[in-house]
Amino acid sequence: MGRGGAPSPGLSEGVVKKIMLSYLYVGIWIFLSFTVIVYNKYILDRKMYNWPYPISLTLIHMAFSSTIAVVLVRVLRLVEPPTSPPMTRELYISSVIPIGALYSFSLWFSNSAYIYLSVSFIQMLKALMPVAVYSIGILFKKETFKSSSMANMLSISLGVAIAAYGEARFDVWGVSLQLAAVAFEATRLVLIQILLTSKGISLNPITSLYYVAPCCFLFLLVPWVIVELPVLRQTSSFHLDFFIFGSNSLCAFALNLAVFLLVGKTSALTMNVAGVVKDWLLIAFSWSVIRDTVTSVNLIGYGIAFLGVAYYNHVKLQGMKAKEAQKKTTQDEDEETGSLLEERDSDGLRKSDSQA
Template identity: 55%
Template sequence: MADKNDKSVMSSIILNTVYVSTWIALSGTVILYNKWILAYYGFDYPITLTMWHMLFSSVLAFACVRGGYVPSINMTMESYCKAILPISALFAGTLWLGNAAYLYLSVSFIQMLKALMPVAVFMVGCGMGTESFAMDTLVNMVFVTAGVAIASYGEINFVVIGVFLQLLSVATESTRLTLVQILLQRRGLTLNPITTMYYIAPASLLFLSLPWGVIEAQRLFSDPTVRFDVLIFVSNAAAAFGLNMSVFLLIGKTSALTMNVAGVVKDWLLIGLSVLLFHAEVTPLNLGGYLIAFFGVCYYNYKKLQGMKAKQAAAAASAAAAKAEDIEDRPLLGGSGNDLKKTPNRQ
């Protein structure tokens, strides 16, 4: 019995490691690939690139669902309009703004700015009622923010518009994550990775077409230097599609907390790869500030883990108490109290 349990635990550890490693690899690949295309390949059209990703994902998801390879769900028009569309708009904004930031900032500095994500999620969650305000969490968030501020102060290639775009991306993503809890989970909508992209990618593509028509369309069509290498763009879109799948797979098979912890590891790897591949300049003040934010994020994840364990323990204790109470209410001989009273005395 012990051997079976050991094998089960080992199997779970191996699978979780595979999920985490796959997500880190795909996330790093997409980030570095997008940076290269936008800043080095010469295709400085972040909205167009994001639209291409959404189009590619839409086609693949449509083929999977309509081909019967993945079961669809009954999505009402009300749910689509009230839940899917707002999330799709925020998803489009997150991707567009995040990609646009690569035109101005290094990958390493962007990863440092992304350390503000727990802060943004906490603030938005408190405003929308998905997070409970706690003073120790607020202090923790101030600690993280201070670290990012120090890292920003030490950034050599600090570009205001790039920082602004990345902070907007963090804001839209934190709002999207909160709305997923409010709009999808409370409606009982359970979407697998393919059906998620089936519903969200086309809507995101539609939302992206609005700023694209105003900002990039005319410049793109009149640019004689634009290159569209099929292999580069198809492989880039395929990596982005795989990343979206791995995100939902990782959260579904493990937890959002696991992804947050893995994200800390991924950020350090990307900072190193940014220096190695793109020769990004990282100053001691950069690293010092990010270390402060890093420890703040680690503590935040630790507190989240402790909170989850406390909830699980409370739920288990409540279930045990209910079971014990049920047992106490049962008569010793299996009948009701009235049955015992009606039993004649045969002495």
């Protein structure tokens, strides 16, 4: 206690607990995201497990996630689907199916890139996500064009271009696949805001997988039958390792839960900042353990992109603070107006009583 019985300026136990829990959520998400990325690389890379079938791997993930989600929602009824507004057939066709299609292509191309590119370089290319989200947001009129924001996007793009220039294992096809995955994922994120969030529909990870995973499975089934099934039939010596693919699918499913936990208990901005930390850890892991070549030009380019992403997150944080301050000001004004109206009503009541 301070002088005069005032509380000491130290943090309260509740605040400390909240901070520690936030760090725990961040740690869980980083660990699972890290594990899924490295695990997928291990399975798909020809020099490691040597199972270069990204569509098949994604199909296994979607089948696993669909099964778990259906059991939890339909059989055990531990999770309730949204009811206000309800998920109608029309809403599913107009909103969920486009999002599911984009998600399936994003996962397919992203997993395909692991066959051709190093883990470190893929993480550097993923730094373009804010650029893609901002550009597509402008296209769909969800973002306002600002010269300062565009300059920031150009700095991120320049950094990634320098990193690509210094890449020792540059592969045009692999880069094209990863850039396509970024474009599909960015479009999906924007459409979630337009098609679901704007309509007041909020999905947790279980209900998201319950609606989206079967849709993804069906969208991936067609290219799988055309592209990978004929090749798999020829490799009759291969037998599905249930431990490898089961544990891999379980990690992917747990990552979806961790995303919801992190965003729900902290914020999407926290996940973005944690993602930057995860990228540096993956680059270090890729260089030290997997023995991928990371050049000085790679690091300089990614360093420039990293500063651009950090500034992007800073601007987002300031915007969130400004919105919160404006919301608080509006609430205070509403409360003050309500108090004045109550005071005026009570004054009028007293006058009418005195006149009576």
